[in-house]
Every structure is written in structure tokens, then in C-alpha cells.
Amino acid sequence: MSQPHLPPLPHLLVEPLLRTAFLEDLGRAGDVTTDSVVPAGLRFEAVVASRQPGVAAGIDVARLAFQLYDPTLDVTVERPDGAALAPGDVVMRVRGSARSILSAERVALNLACRMSGIATATSSLVEIARAHGKAHVVCTRKTTPGLRAIEKHAVRAGGGSNHRFGLDDAVLIKDNHIAVAGGVVPAIRAAKAHAGHMVKIEVEVDTLDQLHEAMAEGVDAVLLDNMGPELLRQAVGIVGGRALTEASGRINRETIGPIAASGVDLISVGWITHSAPILDLGLDAVTTL
Numbered sequence: 001m002s003q004p005h006l007p008p009l010p011h012l013l014v015e016p017l018l019r020t021a022f023l024e025d026l027g028r029a030g031d032v033t034t035d036s037v038v039p040a041g042l043r044f045e046a047v048v049a050s051r052q053p054g055v056a057a058g059i060d061v062a063r064l065a066f067q068l069y070d071p072t073l074d075v076t077v078e079r080p081d082g083a084a085l086a087p088g089d090v091v092m093r094v095r096g097s098a099r100s101i102l103s104a105e106r107v108a109l110n111l112a113c114r115m116s117g118i119a120t121a122t123s124s125l126v127e128i129a130r131a132h133g134k135a136h137v138v139c140t141r142k143t144t145p146g147l148r149a150i151e152k153h154a155v156r157a158g159g160g161s162n163h164r165f166g167l168d169d170a171v172l173i174k175d176n177h178i179a180v181a182g183g184v185v186p187a188i189r190a191a192k193a194h195a196g197h198m199v200k201i202e203v204e205v206d207t208l209d210q211l212h213e214a215m216a217e218g219v220d221a222v223l224l225d226n227m228g229p230e231l232l233r234q235a236v237g238i239v240g241g242r243a244l245t246e247a248s249g250r251i252n253r254e255t256i257g258p259i260a261a262s263g264v265d266l267i268s269v270g271w272i273t274h275s276a277p278i279l280d281l282g283l284d285a286v287t288t289l
Contacts, residue, residue, distance in 0.1 A: 005082065006080075006081050006082045006153075006156055006157050008060035008080075008081065009060070009061070009149060009150065009153050011064060013149055014061055014064055014149075014150065015064070015068060017111075017146065017147065017149075017150065018061070018064060018065050018068050018107065018111075019068070020146070021065075021107045021110070021111070022065075022068070022069065022104075022107055025106060025107055026103075030103070031099070031102070031103040034099050034102045034103050035099065038098050038099050038102060039098075040099065042097075042098040042099070042288065043095070043096055043097060043098060043288065043289040044095075044098045044101070044285050044286070044287060044288045044289055045093060045094070045095045045285075045286045045287050045289060046093070046094045046095075046101050046283050046284060046285050046286060047090045047092065047093050047094075047283070047284055047286055048062065048090070048091050048092040048093075048094070048108075048109070048112070048281055048282070048283050049088060049089060049090050049091065049281065049282060049284060050085040050086070050087060050088065050089045050091060050116075050279065050280070050281055051087060051280035051281065051282055052085075052087055052279055052280050053084075053085060053086050053087060054084075054085050054116055054117070054119070054120035054123075054279040055082065055083070055084060055085065055116065055119040055120045055122075055123045055157060055158050055159075055279075056079050056080065056081055056082065056083045056084075056085050056091055056116055056119065056157070057081045057082070057112075057115035057116045057118060057119035057153070057154035057157035057158065058081065058111045058112035058113075058114065058115025058116055058150065058154060059077055059079065059080055059081050059091050059092060059112060059116075060077065060080065060081060061108075061111050061112065061115065061150055062092060062108035062109065062111060062112040063075045063077055063092060063108075065104055065107050065108035065111065066094055066100075066101065066104045066108055068104075069100055069103060069104035069107075070096065070097055070100035070104065072096055072097065072100075073094055073095070073096040073097065073100055073101065073104075074094070074095040074096055075092060075093070075094050075095075076092065076093045076094075077091070077092050078090045078091055078092060078093065079091040079092075081115075081119070081153070081154075081157040082119070082156075082157040082158075085116075085279070091112075091281065093286075094283075095289065098285075098288075101283075105283050108283075109281055109282070109283060111147075111150065112281055113278040113279055113280065113281050114144075114147075114151075114154075114278055115150055115151065115153070115154035115157070116154070116278070116279035116281060117276045117277050117278040117279045118151055118154035118155060118158065118272055118273055118276045119154045119155070119157040119158035119279075120158065120276070120279050121158070121271070121272045121276035121277075122137060122139075122154070122155050122157075122158030122159060122160040122272045122276075123158040123159050123160075124253060125137045125160070125251075125253065125256055125267075125269060125272065126158065126159040126160055127159075128253060128256050128257050128260070129256055129257075129260040129267060130260075131257070131260075132256075132257045132258070132260035132261040133260035133261050133262070133263060133264070134260075134263070134265070135247070135259070135260045135264050135265060135266060135267045136160070136161045136265065136266050136267070137159075137160040137161065137256075137266075137267050137269060137272075138155075138160060138161045138162060138163045138246075138266050138267065138268045138269070139151075139152055139155040139160060139161075139162055139163055139268070139269065139270075139272055139273050140163055140268050140269070140270045140273065141163070141164060141165075141166070142270040142273055142274040143273045143274070144273075144274075148165065148166075149165075151273045152165065152273075154273075155272060155273065158272075160272070161266075163266075163268055170199055170200045170201070170202060171191045171195050171199055171200070171201040171202065172202045172203075172204070172223070173187045173188065173191060173201070173202070173203040173204060174204045174223075175204055175206065175225070178203075178204070178210075183213075184203060184205065184210050184213040184214055184217075185213055185216075185217055187203070188201065188203060188214065188217040188218075188219060189217065192217075200220040200221065201219045201220050201221075202219060202220060202221035202222065202223055202244075202246070203219050203221075203222055203223065204222075204223040204225050204248075205222055205223070205224060205225065206225050206226065206227075208231070208234060208235060208238065211224070211235055211238055211239070212238065215238065215239060215242060215243065219243055220243055220244065221243050221244035221245070221246055221266075222235070222239060222243050222244070222245055222246065223246045223248055223268070224245060224246065224247050224248070224264065225248050225249050226248070226249035226250065227247065227249075229258040229259055229261065229262045230262075232245075232247055232259060232262035232263075232264055233262045233263060236262060236263040236264060244265045244266060245263075245264045245265050245266070246264065246265065246266040246267070246268055247259050247262070247264045247266070247267050247268070248267075248268045251267055251268075251269045252269075252271070256269075
């Protein structure tokens with residue numbers, strides 16, 4: 001399940017990530033291999049193509065990487081973020097300085113492969129969830145430090161949705177908060193006293209008793225942690241539409257179907273951002289110009 005009309009991220013948001021990546025890769029002397037082997041005036045056209053089936057993501061990030069490295073490069077996106085890919089599909093064409101293309105290649109592909117892998121993993125779960133219920137697949141804050149914005153963008157490219165971007169997005173009272181506060185009820189009451197009127201409150205519960213406490217206090221969402229399908233069905237019945245229900249914990253391709261069938265609104269999955277394998281994209285020289 002892809003998302004073919006996803007707008008790209010603002011360049012101002014992506015450029016700092018790319019500059020950091022290029023500084024890391026170029027080191028103190030630049031690309032000594034390319035500068036010594038490739039003639040300075042050589043120009044060619046290259047394509048970035050998929051080696052595997054999947055969902056494209058990070059294609060606009062890769063385009064910006066090439067053009068940030070060398071603004072004279074001509075880059076054409078053939079399959080944008082959210083597009084379904086088959087082996088051999090060309091996602092991008094790059095024309096211009098051979099030195100620039102080869103020196104920018106690894107940064108561009110590292111990010112595009114990473115993001116496309118996330119989009120592909122997300123898409124596989126979204127398809128299963130939609131076949132069994134109404135639940136939306138959402139990501140978590142378990143992202144690569146510094147890459148959260150583009151990894152969450154990749155989740156959207158795969159048809160998923162985003163949970164919190166950061167700690168300041170909303171109140172999410174988890175088990176350790178509850179332990180420190182002395183219980184579900186005091187934790188919720190403290191959060192309500194502190195949070196502004198625009199801030200939503202979600203509370204994590206492990207048992208149906210905790211769920212009853214949370215619903216009695218009134219919250220916007222409940223995170224049903226590590227509950228099996230039958231317990232989730234009971235929890236959804238208890239909530240009765242008074243709050244959003246979110247299932248979380250050890251969710252994968254094998255378990256997501258029965259979890260979605262329980263009737264929950266959201267299914268949060270950490271591995272789509274912290275452990276999804278990359279989608280293999282490669283750059284091939286086509287012709288000299």
C-alpha cells in the first residue's frame with residue numbers, strides 16, 4: 001500500500017542532514033579516488049534503479065543530495081516517493097559532471113535505500129492491517145538520531161501514519177511515569193493540571209483494571225500495551241469509542257492481522273523505523289555526454 005501523491009519535505013529541513021552526511025563522507029581531502037581516476041571534464045548520464053520490489057521513498061532527498069553537491073547536475077525523478085517499484089524500475093536520472101555524480105552517489109543512495117526500506121516495510125503491514133480491520137499503522141520515536149523527519153516521511157510514503165515527532169507533541173503517560181506518579185489516576189490528574197488546552201493526553205495501560213481507571217478520568221487515547229487479540233477486543237469494548245485505542249508491543253507481519261481484527265484504531269510499530277532492511281537501489285552509468 002503506497003502513497004503516490006506525498007509532497008516532499010521542505011528543503012530547509014533536509015539540507016542540514018545532507019550537509020552533515022557529506023562532511024562525514026568527504027573527510028578532510030574530498031573524494032581522492034574519483035578526483036584521481038575520473039577526468040575533470042567528463043560528463044555522463046546515470047540512472048538510479050531498483051534492484052528489488054518495494055515502495056520508493058527518499059527519492060526527493062536523493063535528488064537534493066546530488067544538486068546540493070553540484071547545483072549544475074540535471075536530476076529528473078521518474079518515480080517519486082510513494083510509488084510502487086519493480087526490479088529494474090528507474091527512479092531517477094542524473095546528468096552532468098561524472099566526478100560530482102560519483103562523489104555524491106553514496107550519500108544519496110544511503111538515504112534513499114534506507115527510506116525506501118522503511119516505506120516498503122510499512123506498506124507490507126498496512127496491507128495486512130487493512131485486510132483485517134480499520135486500524136492505521138503508525139510509527140514511534142524509535143528512529144535513527146538525526147533522521148527522524150525523513151524516516152517518518154518514509155512511513156507516510158508506505159501508507160502509514162505518524163505518531164509523536166517529539167516529546168513536546170503530546171502527553172504520553174507510560175509505565176514508568178505511572179510508577180513514579182503513584183498510579184494511573186494521579187498521573188493523569190497531574191498531566192491535566194500541567195498540559196495546555198491544545199495538548200492531547202494518552203496513557204499506556206497493561207491491564208483492564210488500569211484501563212477502567214483511565215477511562216474514568218477521561219483521556220484522549222489509550223495505549224494498550226502487549227495485549228493479545230482477545231484482551232484487545234475487550235479493551236475496545238470498554239472504551240466504547242470514548243477515546244482512540246492504540247495497540248503496541250511485539251507487532252510484526254504474523255501478529256498484525258489478529259490485532260487489527262480486534263477493532264483498535266491504531267497499531268504502533270517500532271521496527272519499521274529501527275529495524276527495517278534497506279531496499280536495494282543502485283546507480284548505473286548509462287552513457288557519456
